[in-house]
Amino acid sequence: MQVSYQYKLRPKQSQSKVMDSWLDMQRSLFNWFLADRIDGYYQTFIMGEYCDIRTKTERCPLTCSLNKNSNLHNPWKNPDKNGVIKKRSCSLMQDAYLAEIKQARPWYKAIHSNVLQMLVKRLDTAMEGFFKHGRGFPSFKNRSNFRSFQYKPGDVKLDGNKIYLPSIGWMRFYNSRPIPQGFQIRTVTLRKKADGWYTSILIRDDSVPDFPTPREINTLVGLDMGLTKLVHCSDGSDFANPRPSASKENRRTLKIRQRRLSRKNIGSANRKKEAQRVARLHKKHADKRSAYQWFVANKIVSKADAISVEHLNIKGTKAKCKPKPDDVKQGRFLKNGQSAKRGLNRSISDASWGSLIEKIQYAAAKSGKRFFKVDPKNTSRTCSKCGVVDALSRFGEKFVCTSCGHEAQADKQAALNVKIRAIKDNQLVIKKFKKVRRDSAEPKQLTLFETPNPELTGIKRRYRARNSKRGVPGNPPTQLSLWDIGDLA
Numbered sequence: 162m163q164v165s166y167q168y169k170l171r172p173k174q175s176q177s178k179v180m181d182s183w184l185d186m187q188r189s190l191f192n193w194f195l196a197d198r199i200d201g202y203y204q205t206f207i208m209g210e211y212c213d214i215r216t217k218t219e220r221c222p223l224t225c226s227l228n229k230n231s232n233l234h235n236p237w238k239n240p241d242k243n244g245v246i247k248k249r250s251c252s253l254m255q256d257a258y259l260a261e262i263k264q265a266r267p268w269y270k271a272i273h274s275n276v277l278q279m280l281v282k283r284l285d286t287a288m289e290g291f292f293k294h295g296r297g298f299p300s301f302k303n304r305s306n307f308r309s310f311q312y313k314p315g316d317v318k319l320d321g322n323k324i325y326l327p328s329i330g331w332m333r334f335y336n337s338r339p340i341p342q343g344f345q346i347r348t349v350t351l352r353k354k355a356d357g358w359y360t361s362i363l364i365r366d367d368s369v370p371d372f373p374t375p376r377e378i379n380t381l382v383g384l385d386m387g388l389t390k391l392v393h394c395s396d397g398s399d400f401a402n403p404r405p406s407a408s409k410e411n412r413r414t415l416k417i418r419q420r421r422l423s424r425k426n427i428g429s430a431n432r433k434k435e436a437q438r439v440a441r442l443h444k445k446h447a448d449k450r451s452a453y454q455w456f457v458a459n460k461i462v463s464k465a466d467a468i469s470v471e472h473l474n475i476k477g478t479k480a481k482c483k484p485k486p487d488d489v490k491q492g493r494f495l496k497n498g499q500s501a502k503r504g505l506n507r508s509i510s511d512a513s514w515g516s517l518i519e520k521i522q523y524a525a526a527k528s529g530k531r532f533f534k535v536d537p538k539n540t541s542r543t544c545s546k547c548g549v550v551d552a553l554s555r556f557g558e559k560f561v562c563t564s565c566g567h568e569a570q571a572d573k574q575a576a577l578n579v580k581i582r583a584i585k586d587n588q589l590v591i592k593k594f595k596k597v598r599r600d601s602a603e604p605k606q607l608t609l610f611e612t613p614n615p616e617l618t619g620i621k622r623r624y625r626a627r628n629s630k631r632g633v634p635g636n637p638p639t640q641l642s643l644w645d646i647g648d649l650a
């Protein structure tokens with residue numbers, strides 16, 4: 162099992178100065194290496210010798226080293242014991258170049274050599290991501306998007322609340338969670354954030370399985386993501402949406418800080434300070450959001466053996482409204498509701514359902530629970546009782562089925578549909594229900610004169626007894642039909 166633990170570091174002033182300077186030097190080196198690879202690529206491209214990277218048929222400086230025209234280093238390794246000369250990979254060539262760089266620019270000697278090698282590897286991984294996995298082409302870095310560097314496995318030691326970083330020294334950190342027994346420290350990343358330096362430590366123990374075997378499904382909970390409430394569960398419970406950055410007061414604070422920033426002179430020290438303040442506020446909101454999402458995810462996962470959510474298309478929901486051209490005035494446009502949508506989009510971004518779903522998925526896998534994604538189509542328009550799809554059934558928060566008259570809170574009804582869909586799609590057999598409420602997959606329909614099973618209403622009855630003004634628990638003794646006036650007459 163491999164997990165990463167994050168800690169906040171407490172560097173001395175001198176240490177954070179060293180780390181800042183390392184970051185600057187590494188950034189320029191990264192950009193230089195990237196430019197080198199691109200140059201080499203174009204030189205061979207012009208000469209008609211560029212290769213198809215996927216088939217690796219020809220030479221190409223981006224992935225292989227047989228390139229005469231690049232600045233890259235000697236493409237051949239030193240002969241081994243048997244005198245065989247092997248080809249270097251592109252990253253190995255750049256690795257070999259590090260020694261020359263240290264001679265030409267002696268200040269690079271201050272950086273630990275493994276850190277520089279990890280930098281070359283970082284560029285290589287980015288290149289591979291582009292050619293093999295369809296990710297974006299690596300970009301040149303500036304101060305805002307180059308904020309981390311790495312040590313190799315085995316470089317870093319921990320002792321109590323102190324961490325040993327080679328070439329920087331012992332540094333204190335907030336030891337917020339102990340590293341579990343048997344786990345070994347792998348790669349260690351140092352990252353600069355708005356409020357200081359953090360470290361993320363990759364730890365691994367091969368004897369622990371990645372995920373426990375999924376358990377038998379006895380209970381299932383369906384989820385519906387929303388804005389008034391962050392999550393509605395099919396068992397009737399819900400989680401509030403704290404809106405860490407979209408709430409009115411938080412937006413006001415942000416606005417004031419940003420206005421202060423905009424009034425400072427460009428390039429001044431005061432502007433830098435103010436920008437720090439804005440960045441810290443953003444980080445505070447992000448931290449709050451992620452802490453709350455972990456809380457919600459763990460609560461949800463503890464509810465049932467399996468969790469089902471909608472497969473959301475968040476990009477689609479946030480898409481811009483279509484422009485409405487004005488037929489009368491040429492070249493003019495009518496209002497299309499985009500200005501109102503902007504606020505909604507802000508709330509959607511703030512809720513960040515995607516990252517919440519990721520956290521639920523992670524928490525579920527970690528505790529051996531199943532996780533299903535279902536098609537979100539019509540979940541809020543379908544009646545969970547009779548299955549009829551009708552847009553007219555929904556009035557805002559209220560749901561009244563046009564076919565069978567079933568009434569429910571619209572979002573809870575949607576969560577129920579998500580649950581039912583997961584059962585149908587995966588042909589699950591839900592054996593027993595943890596808590597019997599009226600959200601079972603196929604609720605037992607009682608006839609008018611049938612008294613409900615006391616077991617089924619147990620929870621409800623106890624609740625009513627506690628809150629009842631009359632102090633008389635339970636249902637009235639006789640069941641009246643709609644038109645039967647009974648003894649009251």
Ligand SMILES: [Zn+2]
Pocket residue numbers: 544545546547548549562563564565566567
């Ligand atoms: Zn219905």
